[in-house]
Amino acid sequence: MSKPDPEYDSLLERNRAWAARVQTDDPEFFERSAEQQTPRYLWVGCSDARTPASKIINTAPGEMFVHRNIGNLVVHTDLNALSVIQYAVDVLKVRHILVVGHYGCGGVRAVLERKRLGLVDNWLRHIDDVRKRHACELDGLPDAEARLDRLCELNVVEQAINVCRSTVVRDAWWRGQTLSVHGWIYNLTDGLIHDLGLDIDCDGATEACQERVSRRALFPLMQDPPEDDAPAL
Numbered sequence: 283m284s285k286p287d288p289e290y291d292s293l294l295e296r297n298r299a300w301a302a303r304v305q306t307d308d309p310e311f312f313e314r315s316a317e318q319q320t321p322r323y324l325w326v327g328c329s330d331a332r333t334p335a336s337k338i339i340n341t342a343p344g345e346m347f348v349h350r351n352i353g354n355l356v357v358h359t360d361l362n363a364l365s366v367i368q369y370a371v372d373v374l375k376v377r378h379i380l381v382v383g384h385y386g387c388g389g390v391r392a393v394l395e396r397k398r399l400g401l402v403d404n405w406l407r408h409i410d411d412v413r414k415r416h417a418c419e420l421d422g423l424p425d426a427e428a429r430l431d432r433l434c435e436l437n438v439v440e441q442a443i444n445v446c447r448s449t450v451v452r453d454a455w456w457r458g459q460t461l462s463v464h465g466w467i468y469n470l471t472d473g474l475i476h477d478l479g480l481d482i483d484c485d486g487a488t489e490a491c492q493e494r495v496s497r498r499a500l501f502p503l504m505q506d507p508p509e510d511d512a513p514a515l
């Protein structure tokens with residue numbers, strides 16, 4: 283028997299209270315939830331406990347398929363992420379893949395501060411690769427917080443490009459399937475999501491996005507994007 287933990291013990295009570303409340307407010311909720319899911323969206327986000335996907339964008343059960351890991355990474359050899367993407371695209375036929383990072387990401391901060399956290403450092407190496415690719419730009423920023431914000435944004439862009447370069451997504455486009463990949467970033471301090479301005483829906487758009495990233499021609503992401511002259515990708 284493990285030691286009593288009142289907070290843990292309250293979880294099932296909280297579940298029962300929630301189920302009862304939902305049943306009262308929306309008597310058909312669970313009937314609808316039990317039906318076959320037909321989500322239009324795949325969310326690829328960070329495991330951070332402060333970024334609950336469906337709560338942030340207020341989606342109902344069944345509307346969004348979700349994959350989360352530390353640092354919202356999409357690694358070409360990660361069978362877990364690739365399987366989620368493949369199932370979402372080929373079987374569920376989602377129309378939008380949302381790669382969603384967040385400012386103040388602990389994984390990104392650990393990379394910038396060169397912290398040693400254990401095994402996870404190997405996973406975070408992928409963020410370190412992003413940092414190295416954008417070292418010039420990051421080094422030119424005024425302080426550590428600006429570098430953290432910007433690397434959080436650049437990491438989203440790079441992971442979104444990784445989604446686009448996966449065989450799953452390229453094959454879907456080749457078949458003519460309607461599918462767009464987006465990069466978003468969530469601000470923990472005000473609850474708002476910022477669209478990073480890459481809406482990629484074909485191979486050509488992936489290349490254009492990569493080109494813009496390498497020329498540092500994406501929006502100055504920490505500021506509002508220009509109103510008129512922002513070319514859509």
Ligand SMILES: [Zn+2]
Pocket residue numbers: 328329330352353354384386387388389
């Ligand atoms: Zn995070």
